Amino acid sequence: MSIADLPAPPLQLDAETLEGFIRAAFPELDVSVRVTALAPGHLRLRQPIARDHLRPGDTISGPTLMTLADTAMYLLVLAHIGLEPMAVTSHLSMDFLRRASGEVVLADAALLRLGRRTAVGHVLLRVEGDDAPVAAAQVTYALPPRA
């Protein structure tokens, strides 16, 4: 049994709606992220790396990876509960596994639990073209009361 095989609730939103929402609601966010896969319980985010994501030695910075994991989990939650800007991160725990270097980072977010008050997910990050993960996160979102 792995995270890829978990049962998941149905989707409420498609990738286009998610991308449109995040661009409207978070104009300060990097507009270059794209939702490149979406299925019940899973979402993939694709982040082209720009100059200001890098540290000396062309290492992709920790904050870039944490932000991407957080955003991937946020969009995965919204995909299942609908547009709800008031969902907020309550916990993020990230292991940095390898030096990250490359032109694109992919974040695969998987839903571990979608409850009434919280959602918990796992996010695996890697550089496009290399299967070895550069970071892994567990993220909890606190959810507002829903109908």
Next chain:
Amino acid sequence: MSIADLPAPPLQLDAETLEGFIRAAFPELDVSVRVTALAPGHLRLRQPIARDHLRPGDTISGPTLMTLADTAMYLLVLAHIGLEPMAVTSHLSMDFLRRASGEVVLADAALLRLGRRTAVGHVLLRVEGDDAPVAAAQVTYALPPRA
């Protein structure tokens, strides 16, 4: 891309050797755990639940789940580096997802990174007969110098 598809190094030990080692080295551990699956990068541990694993209401206790996750990751690491009692947990982060109740808990441990000095893995725990996970952990082991 999910944890189930990660590249992994070859195994050094089989399940019987792991079980024999842990029973000899940790006699105080619950002797009822069994390694029921083992492949490069993955190990499953099966824990029958006894009276002293339970809290009021027949809920499987948090310490039982944390111990099982830690043991599963320990054996997964040993399976890849050989019998090395000096590997020690340096970090364990667990999300408790649902009330756990049942007769057997399964822990699926997956290797995220096996480095020279540390190993990082993910462990998913569920009650036998129910696919919804009851807990998920990220665990880091500090490894002794190796040849």
Next chain:
Amino acid sequence: MSIADLPAPPLQLDAETLEGFIRAAFPELDVSVRVTALAPGHLRLRQPIARDHLRPGDTISGPTLMTLADTAMYLLVLAHIGLEPMAVTSHLSMDFLRRASGEVVLADAALLRLGRRTAVGHVLLRVEGDDAPVAAAQVTYALPPRA
């Protein structure tokens, strides 16, 4: 500003009530823990180490430390909200800092936030007689609806 100086809500229970409650509600727990300090936002738990808390080399086991951190945070939460067996751990993240060896472990739990639905705290563990911490944890409890 440190954890020791945080503002905290008033206590609802004293140490004797907490100890009596935990012995009645969790008879399977080690009955040897004692609440040796209690103040708004802070609680200290004292755990004498017995044979079954040890690993080879007389190292105090990780599960012993995780259980103690979890119990210290549970009692700290109850001290502020009253006897409420339905508070459950939702997250525990522990860093193991040094090999733990000794006859008594002390756990100092501090409240970071007591909200309506969750409580978050920090727990520092050390061996009696040595100031260097052996482990540190952040613990979140999910709280049942309260009046």
Next chain:
Amino acid sequence: MSIADLPAPPLQLDAETLEGFIRAAFPELDVSVRVTALAPGHLRLRQPIARDHLRPGDTISGPTLMTLADTAMYLLVLAHIGLEPMAVTSHLSMDFLRRASGEVVLADAALLRLGRRTAVGHVLLRVEGDDAPVAAAQVTYALPPRA
């Protein structure tokens, strides 16, 4: 016993050296952070909040807080081991405690362990003028071999 009272090794660097180093080595970082306190085992970082740190509703973003915690711990480690750009974050676990809103965020980093290969610390974040913490993190740095 609290984090504020832990024994700590002596400082190797002062605040001015740390600030000069980070501005030279990480030009893409926000240049507005200041080290406003430094003592053995402790460092405070002060971050004035700008427009691009905010989310809708003038909430200080999670990535801003995670970056600040990571930077505070990095500087605290360097203060004790000397200028060493190759120290890298291996784990960051953050609990978001309250909505953060205000003009300045303060991060108080405390050293839990400075080992040969890793350093572990705790960071408490709050908005200037309010003692209630908005976030708390545990951060581990992997250290390069040292003389």
